[in-house]
Amino acid sequence: MGIFFEKQGHSPMKGRVLAFLLLAEPPYKDFYEIQEFLQASKSAVSNALNHLQDEGIIDYITFSGDRRRYFRVNCNSWLKSIRGKIDQVTTLKDLLKAVLVERQDSKHLDFNEGLEEIVEFHEFISEKIEILLEEWKNKKGIS
Amino acid sequence: MGIFFEKQGHSPMKGRVLAFLLLAEPPYKDFYEIQEFLQASKSAVSNALNHLQDEGIIDYITFSGDRRRYFRVNCNSWLKSIRGKIDQVTTLKDLLKAVLVERQDSKHLDFNEGLEEIVEFHEFISEKIEILLEEWKNKKGIS
DNA sequence: TTTTTAGTTCTTTTTTTGCAGAACTAAAAA
DNA sequence: TTTTTAGTTCTGCAAAAAAAGAACTAAAAA
Numbered sequence: 001m002g003i004f005f006e007k008q009g010h011s012p013m014k015g016r017v018l019a020f021l022l023l024a025e026p027p028y029k030d031f032y033e034i035q036e037f038l039q040a041s042k043s044a045v046s047n048a049l050n051h052l053q054d055e056g057i058i059d060y061i062t063f064s065g066d067r068r069r070y071f072r073v074n075c076n077s078w079l080k081s082i083r084g085k086i087d088q089v090t091t092l093k094d095l096l097k098a099v100l101v102e103r104q105d106s107k108h109l110d111f112n113e114g115l116e117e118i119v120e121f122h123e124f125i126s127e128k129i130e131i132l133l134e135e136w137k138n139k140k141g142i143s
Numbered sequence: 144m145g146i147f148f149e150k151q152g153h154s155p156m157k158g159r160v161l162a163f164l165l166l167a168e169p170p171y172k173d174f175y176e177i178q179e180f181l182q183a184s185k186s187a188v189s190n191a192l193n194h195l196q197d198e199g200i201i202d203y204i205t206f207s208g209d210r211r212r213y214f215r216v217n218c219n220s221w222l223k224s225i226r227g228k229i230d231q232v233t234t235l236k237d238l239l240k241a242v243l244v245e246r247q248d249s250k251h252l253d254f255n256e257g258l259e260e261i262v263e264f265h266e267f268i269s270e271k272i273e274i275l276l277e278e279w280k281n282k283k284g285i286s
Numbered sequence: 287t288t289t290t291t292a293g294t295t296c297t298t299t300t301t302t303t304g305c306a307g308a309a310c311t312a313a314a315a316a
Numbered sequence: 317t318t319t320t321t322a323g324t325t326c327t328g329c330a331a332a333a334a335a336a337g338a339a340c341t342a343a344a345a346a
Contacts, residue, residue, distance in 0.1 A: 001238055009152060011304065022242050027254040031322065041306045046324060067314060067322065075257025079264060095144055099165050111170040114218025121222060121279060128275050129268075136267060140260070154334065174292065184336045189294060210292065210344060 013040060013048040021058060021073045028061060028070035056081060083133070086126055093122040156183060156191040164201060164216045171204060171213035199224065225276070229269055236265040 001022070005015035016038050021029060029037075035045045049071055052058040056077040060069040096119050103112055144165070148158035159181050164172060172180075178188045192214055195201040199220040203212040239262050246255055 001242075004234065004238055007152075009150075013304075022239075022258075023245055025246070025249050025251070027246075027249070027251050042323075043307075043325075044305050047305090050324085069322080072254070073257075075254070075261060078261055082264075082268070091147065095147055096165075099144075102166055103168070103170075106168050106170070108168070108170050111215070111218070114216075115165075117283075118218060118221055121225075124279060125225070125272075125275060129272070132268060132271050136264060156334075185293075186295075186337075187335045190335085193294090212292080 011048065011051075013038070013044050014052055016040075017045070017048045017052060017071075018057065018073065021071060028072035030068040030070050032068075034071065086129055089122055089126050093119055093126070096122075154191065154194075156181070156187050157195055159183075160188070160191045160195060160214075161200065161216065164214060171215035173211040173213050175211075177214065229272055232265055232269050236262055236269070239265075 001019040002012065002015035005018050006012055010018070017034060020034060020037055021027065031042075031045065031049070034049070035042060038045065049058065053060075056074060058071050059074045059077070060071045062069055096115055100112060100115055100119065103115070106112055144162040145155065145158035148161050149155050153161070160177060163177060163180055164170065174185075174188060174192070177192070178185060181188065192201070196203075199217060201214050202217045202220075203214045205212055239258055243255060243258055243262065246258070249255055
């Protein structure tokens with residue numbers, strides 16, 4: 001599981017922390033529980049937790065009369081993060097559009113057309129996914 | 144542009160080669176043109192080209208009476224590679240399902256429900272995207 | 287057949303990344 | 317106020333990744 005997250009571009013430690021929090025019972029754990037379970041240094045755990053928080057993948061809760069933070073996977077923001085992936089599609093699309101501007105005087109129309117089709121596809125798919133997200137929101141909002 | 148591809152999990156050299164081939168006029172270049180433009184070693188270029196070919200991102204053409212290979216971005220396979228990304232969504236979904244099996248006796252129903260919703264969302268979205276891909280194929284097949 | 291050359295593979299060097307460990311900080315507790 | 321402690325930041329090292337350079341290969345050309 002950690003390896004899967006690693007492949008998504010996370011560091012090994014982030015992958016392990018994420019996997020641990022997903023499987024933990026209760027599903028929130030404090031700094032030292034994480035550190036002890038993973039047998040890692042404080043700095044490695046601290047950095048992993050901070051990065052995962054920056055990315056909105058995890059957050060933490062506290063309990064009154066206890067100064068420790070209890071870190072947990074943030075299911076809500078995970079759903080939201082799909083939007084981020086769609087934005088990535090948009091970034092690629094914009095890059096390819098810029099390429100096409102650069103290539104406007106090219107004699108190789110077939111290649112340009114190939115790129116144009118990719119741009120069109122990205123526009124098609126991201127627009128449709130936008131609609132799907134709305135659909136999902138409604139579905140969940142009503143039920 | 145190279146940096147964008149790097150963020151997608153490619154090595155810097157692969158990113159640069161890809162960016163160069165996208166902008167090149169003509170849109171196909173031989174080994175030495177690539178090497179000279181990027182001011183890189185033969186081995187770095189060779190490895191980058193081979194990996195990009197393995198991933199189907201580029202391919203090459205040849206001209207009779209010329210033994211050099213002319214490498215170019217493969218627009219068609221780029222479109223196909225979207226399917227690979229959907230498969231990744233499926234992998235995550237399967238992992239989360241396994242997590243839920245592991246968590247079946249958990250007392251934290253709210254967390255489990257959160258995970259279930261993520262799984263449902265992934266199922267919803269990947270199914271719908273499958274349909275969108277068909278739709279796109281038809282649209283392009285007819286026109 | 288010998289030579290050339292397009293590209294590969296192997297070895298080494300450089301750069302980057304990930305992590306440990308210790309020093310540190312700031313807020314809470316005593 | 318002093319002491320704890322939850323967590324951060326800094327320094328340094330080890331492992332991995334990226335790239336260089338040289339030695340090599342195999343097919344084409346001469």
